Amino acid sequence: MIFETLLSQMPYLVHGLTVAIGLLVCLLSLGLALGLVLAILEVYGHWTLRLVCVLFERVFRGIPAIVLLLLFYYGVTDYIEMGSFTAAVLALGLRSAAYQSQIFRGAFLSVPNGQMMAARAMGMNKLQAIRDIIIPQALRMSIGPWTNEFSSELKATSLAYVIGVVELTRQAKYIISNTQGNILVVFGVVALMYFVVNRAGNWALYRLENRLSLPGFEHRGDA
Amino acid sequence: MLLRVENIHKSYGAAEILKGVSFDMAPGQSKVIMGPSGTGKSTLLRCINHLTPPDKGRIFVDGEELTAKNLNTMRQKVAFVFQDFNLFTHLRTVENVAIGPRKLRGFGKKAALDLAYKELERVGLSDRADAYPAELSGGQQQRASIARALAMEPKLILFDEPTSALDPELTGEVVSVMNKLASEGMTMLVVSHEIGFARKAADEIIFMEGGKIIEQGPPSQIFNAPQQDRTRAFLNVIEHGDDA
Amino acid sequence: MLLRVENIHKSYGAAEILKGVSFDMAPGQSKVIMGPSGTGKSTLLRCINHLTPPDKGRIFVDGEELTAKNLNTMRQKVAFVFQDFNLFTHLRTVENVAIGPRKLRGFGKKAALDLAYKELERVGLSDRADAYPAELSGGQQQRASIARALAMEPKLILFDEPTSALDPELTGEVVSVMNKLASEGMTMLVVSHEIGFARKAADEIIFMEGGKIIEQGPPSQIFNAPQQDRTRAFLNVIEHGDDA
Amino acid sequence: MSAWFDFAIEHLPYVLLGVPTTLGLWVSAMTIGAMLGLVLAWARIYGNRPIYVIATIYVEIFRGTPMLVQMFFIYLGLPEIGIVFDPLTAAVIAIGLNTAAYQAEYLRGAVRSVPMGQMTAARALGMGKFQGFVNIILPQALRRVIPQWSNEAILELKYTSIAYAIGVTEITARAEKIGYETFQFFEVFLLIAAIYVVMTSIVAQLLLLLEKKVSVPGL
Amino acid sequence: QAETLTAGVEAAFPPWAYVEDGKYKGIAIDAMRAIAKDQGLEVKFKDLPWPSLIPALVKGRIDLLVTGLNVTPERAKALDFTIPWWENDDEILVPKDSDKNLITAMCCGATIGAQGGATQFKWLEDNLASNDKVGVTLRGYEDYVTAIADMLAGRLDAVVTSTDTAEDFIAKGRPIKIVGTIQQNQPQALAVQKGDPKKLLGKINAGIMNIYKSGQWAEIVHSYAPQSTIRDIPTSMPAYVDTYQGDIPGYTK
Ligand SMILES: Nc1ncnc2c1ncn2[C@@H]1O[C@H](COP(=O)(O)OP(=O)(O)OP(=O)(O)O)[C@@H](O)[C@H]1O
Ligand SMILES: Nc1ncnc2c1ncn2[C@@H]1O[C@H](COP(=O)(O)OP(=O)(O)OP(=O)(O)O)[C@@H](O)[C@H]1O
Ligand SMILES: [Mg+2]
């Protein structure tokens, strides 16, 4: 009975999943671009810039995601017109930027000092050195921790329903309320769908990590 | 004069590390700086190309003073070879050598690679061109980093203890490359305790202690008849590996 | 015999690194192993206390054979001093020295610390007892790691290039501690190219190449009249820092 | 803004009554997570094949599916096989099991970042593998893991609000109730944001102090 | 060309509003469409969960709120209500196989569940939980589905929901039964922004009356809740709602 319902509603669950994935891709891209800039400023910037970055990071990591979504959809939209999806991308994307900046900052700091020095000693300016020497190394080291961010943001997309983005969890909620029950079965299916996307994403990221891996960038051996 | 170092001072916090160092180098000369650990040899070298800007004093390369403004172009004239190589980990050997010409000297991709292969040959590394730094032995890494310096076609190369991270035999590889460069007329300023190189290739030994030059002169004089007690004691240690 | 090394073989994958190495050591003896890089010196040392278990061959300490079973107790008799010190980063110097007696030899906290202070004094480090390893200079770190080895009151200490990560002058500190231990009658097996130590303190020099011992004898003989060409060439390099 | 302050001051006491529940939930869940996480990390690094596989599957499942779903399974699913928890216990278990998977991974990374020489030196002294792990590797790994662990702790503090879904009246539940009564939801959400920002800042600061306190030069 | 109104709904709230096969359905949805047609308005729906609906209306992200919305004094301060089109009572639900009756389900150590912010929860709190002699424990849930599931798992003795929700649960085959009714006569209405800046109240009120009079309303209600009795519109209009005083736009007695 519920399985028939699930089967008939599957196209809508899948549609919800594509909305979730679309949201995920947009928010991660925004987070990546901005997170990288924040990390560079935090590591190499003037102290005023560093302060701004730290403040940004504190605020966006301190406020629960749901509240951020509501603040963007109902607060920021007083000044800038945007729809639910855009607001969700901005709220979750900026939050992700705060998290990603920490990932990249860690990676920047783990590039040995000598690399920057050697680049500078050659006559590269700071920007050139960051672009040509530091970032290619730091990004390689970031892929591992970045898979975590991927997983947690995938699940965070499910919160966007509060501002009217009809993604996977909301579609599931429709089925649950229409049948007035079956929480476990429906959420079980949804969990499976998240799990599959998560595995696929991680698989792709690990493959990327392997493809980009160079001698000297392997993990240190197990203790 | 190719290099003029004029009254360089440098402090870290309260500690004055360099207390007024001056010397000159003519084109084609090789000088070796020696002295006990912590004496400021590395600091001096880093002051010369402003990796650590000096507090006081001036640096002239080829008659032009080094300032904050012309820093990046001047550094292309003054290459630096580090003790721990600092090859760019994510680039193959040949790319390490080519990146300078490519990004800083306006070479095309092909031209930069051609030059890189030429310089790798000069240090005897052409066969390892495609390896990553982590796949090279220490001696090979240091030779690659010398090739990287050479590819900038600098007026002067600064070496900071280029062999001290190496095994005795690997040291040999690097020293022979340095001997070769010296004999080809490259101007080199080398912080090193390699007696072999100092005796054979140096025009002058500069002995530093406590942030000052306390003795300088041709190797024959410094090694055979040092004027200062401190110099003598130090040379005793490094020549005989013994606690003086 | 305190140590008997019997026909040790070790391969990594297809490469045979050790090709049957045997020698003995009597109590109180000091032996120095020399030889070119990659020859298997470190591997041999690590085989002796089974940090790398050998593929073939046997090790006897004090007449008892080392096996997988008695490994941990036997290792307490055979201390190891590493090239890069490997002090426990999270423990103060004195705790680094005390942890062995405390955790492995059943000492109480107080007794272990007392012993640790005593051993630190022996290597001249009592004043740095409360520093963390990162706060010590290289020479001090190596002396602390020697104290850590001594605190196990071992029958034998294995040293793997204990000074090669050190400056010439810092090397002096460590070599003089090793000289002192040798003169106190400690049995020591040392991989090192420190001519100073080898001449002064070694009873025998073992020269290895390609996974085999190719020459051994008292320092006077090896240094002054080596039998093998290879030995002579190698000694030439390390004594004169020159490409042979 | 001042209207919001009046609103906040009026309703703060009622919402703050949820703080003990939130903190209790958080502390218990983090404790379970830390202990189980340690076991999982051990299993993933040193376990034999079956143990490694089991631990890996655990980590994959708990990291790969939403925590809300996990909580529903524990709260509404387990009763079908006769295991009935009260809501608070179920929430503690759900959040604890979830964070264990994350903590295990952070710890595993930290253990792997301890240089190999440390274990070699411990073994050379005569320590067994386990002794070396407990005395040498773990104290260093735990210090290295604090920054990531702090992140995780702060994240979980915010996640405790999902316990509301199974009827635990913590901060969010109380605040939302005010929302339904006054219909001033926006003001309510600002209030929640403020409370969480204050709590997470305090926690972050305390953990930073801990980090400083146990820090060792060179680690 | 009429302006398109955006009607906010909580689309997980059958029989009033829900989504099936990707389409909005339910009493409120169909009725709103009928009203719009009657009044020559264009309407589109936006699904927002409960806590988000009110800020959406206040901030003008939606123009009106069309859902099973109870008229209460607090809400009347934040919104302007249309004339009420429905009246609800509350039902006491227990598992089908339970031997609890109206009395044992609601006193003396019973644990009762309700949706956290709903009027039922507030009523139970004010009338039962605050009275020590009654001795019940009250538990709030994010939604009714979880509360019912929890009752079926054995942790609750009873759940109190509004009549329409209770009937929907039974119609969908949950193993529960009604053991008692709490007469509330709780009116429900649509709502617009406070002060009605878009002047919608008149049109909506008129539309409600028109579809009621034409019999469309009864048709719509019965297509979703066949058992329901249709009450006269407007149902009781509480004195605390200012839009029910004096001249009510679009409505003549
Ligand atoms: N960035 C820094 N901040 C503070 N002190 C520094 C810094 N860099 C170097 N020093 C100090 O300056 C002194 C000189 O250092 P320098 O590295 O120049 O010595 P050196 O002669 O090269 O010694 P070595 O032979 O050991 O390399 C040392 O006491 C060192 O501790
Ligand atoms: N774990 C390992 N796996 C594979 N090969 C190894 C391993 N450890 C050492 N080797 C190889 O074994 C050979 C001998 O190494 P070993 O470290 O014993 O040489 P060594 O004589 O100590 O040299 P050095 O003077 O450079 O320290 C080298 O070719 C090395 O690459
Ligand atoms: Mg130096």
Ligand SMILES: [Mg+2]
């Ligand atoms: Mg070795």
